[in-house]
Amino acid sequence: MGDVTGFLKHDRLKKENETPESRVNHFKEFAIPWSERQYKDQASRCMDCGVPFCQSGCPLGNKIPDFNDAVYRGEWKEAWQVLKSTNNFPEFTGRICPAPCEASCVLGLNSKAVNIEHIEKEISERAFLEGWEQPIEKVESSGFAVAVVGSGPAGLASAEELNKEGHKVTIYERDREAGGLLRYGIPDFKLEKRVVERRVSLMKEVGISFKTGVEIGRNISALELKEKYDSVILCTGSTVPRDLAIEGRTLDGVHYAMDFLKHQNQLLAIETQEHLAQYNTKGKRVVVIGGGDTGADCVGTSNRQGAEQVTQIELLEKPSLLRLKTNPWPEWPMILSTSTSHEEGVDRDWAILTKRFVGKKGKLTGVETIKINWVDKDQFQYEEVPGTENLIPCDMAFLAIGFSHTEHKGLVSQFGLKLDVRGNIHTNDYQTSEENVFAAGDCRRGQSLVVWAIAEGRKAANAVCKYLELNVAEV
Ligand SMILES: Cc1cc2nc3c(=O)[nH]c(=O)nc-3n(C[C@H](O)[C@H](O)[C@H](O)COP(=O)(O)OP(=O)(O)OC[C@H]3O[C@@H](n4cnc5c(N)ncnc54)[C@H](O)[C@@H]3O)c2cc1C
Structure with a gap:
């Protein structure tokens, strides 16, 4: 371990991003890399903790303390070799992994976890830039x-x-x-x-x-x-996407989240020029049903297309801001997550049941909802709260309730x-x-x-x- 007191000297540094007002005008990635010094300081926060829970928290078993140590010493190629030994594609995980490793980082017990994912991305990008990331030659042909x-x-x-x-x-x-x-x-x-x-x-x-x-x-x-x-x-x-078989489901304007997201990806790749109006949220009021990551992707995409207003509703109750006693470290923290897409503008609400889609002349005009109280989450039992019926006016609704x-x-x-x-x-x-x-x-x-x-x-x-x-x- 290069600097055993690194975690005492340096706080966890927030990832730097282009501002929400600016990044919402384009579809490109918006993370701003740190300086060399900042990466080294952040890597030095990795403690010599003996039993690296981060490593067992990572499904790939990434040798996180080892690559952090190499980054701290400025040995980026070594860091990449360590990372590549367990992870085929750190360029993907370094960008989009929710980082179970950070959730189980020992430093997270009473401080803020090491910024593992951001370091991983930098290692991987340097490997491409420096030409270390090369096609992996196969051994002699097996004949299979x-x-x-x-x-x-x-x-x-x-x-x-x-x-x-x-x-x-x-x-x-x-x-x-x-x-x-x-x-x-x-x-x-x-x-x-x-x-x-x-x-x-x-x-x-x-x-x-x-x-x-x-x-x-x-x-x-x-x-x-x-x-x-x-x-x-x-x-x-x-x-196979989960559906919401309620009244009004077939109204024009109600879509599966994946149809919307796939269409946007195909548009950017110039793979399609069809259904432009059908999947365009410009000037429209959007309701995203489902509070997970796919829902957040719909929020970010709707805002980039120029939606007038975006609302995201979720059936489960609002998670707490801090870990509950029943959800201790190193378990995955069931706490409120605010993604970069949420920062760009959305009204969020929880414990909301979607009752029906309403419309005029076949077109969606609103989503009717009611508040619920969870009776038994394990048995998936809830009760509706009388008097909390609501109509959210909207032109488009995306079903982001899983697969x-x-x-x-x-x-x-x-x-x-x-x-x-x-x-x-x-x-x-x-x-x-x-x-x-x-x-x-x-x-x-x-x-x-x-x-x-x-x-x-x-x-x-x-x-x-x-x-x-x-x-x-x-x-
Ligand atoms: C909108 C969205 C956002 C997500 N964001 C994140 C994220 O930020 N971070 C994260 O870690 N995970 C995220 N996930 C989850 C993650 O993308 C998946 O867990 C992961 O891609 C699963 O990989 P896979 O290879 O098993 O399947 P997939 O990535 O689904 O790939 C399956 C492939 O099989 C092809 N296929 C299927 N049937 C056939 C067939 N009969 N013949 C030929 N081809 C076929 C499909 O076309 C598809 O290309 C997200 C998921 C969604 C839907």
């Missing part, structure tokens, strides 16, 4: 061919790991471009698409083949795919895969109920995070390597 279905972070991570082991990897993706939710879900102001393209280009350079615009289960059947490859990994995501599970029609049903109780693909050590077909990421664990998708992609690739060695190599 593996198909990966889906090019989100789980698919990309598994492909990179398999390729390193000498397997010939082909990624199938039904969208026009690779990246999954990194490209089509997460807005540019959180993750510019050049960052995704930069990674995909490196992967192509080492011979990973991308077949986009191809849906397995439709253009190629599941069984055809299995016959063609020695092994298959499914990384198809959790793409149920992966799609069952097509690929999953053609393979006849066993599902878990929530409708995700059931696996045993990443192997599905179909011999030699594996699964990773949101299609297996349900909607989650990029860092989990990368971790799962790595583990599934490892399971495939073991399988090929033990079962296919002997044949």
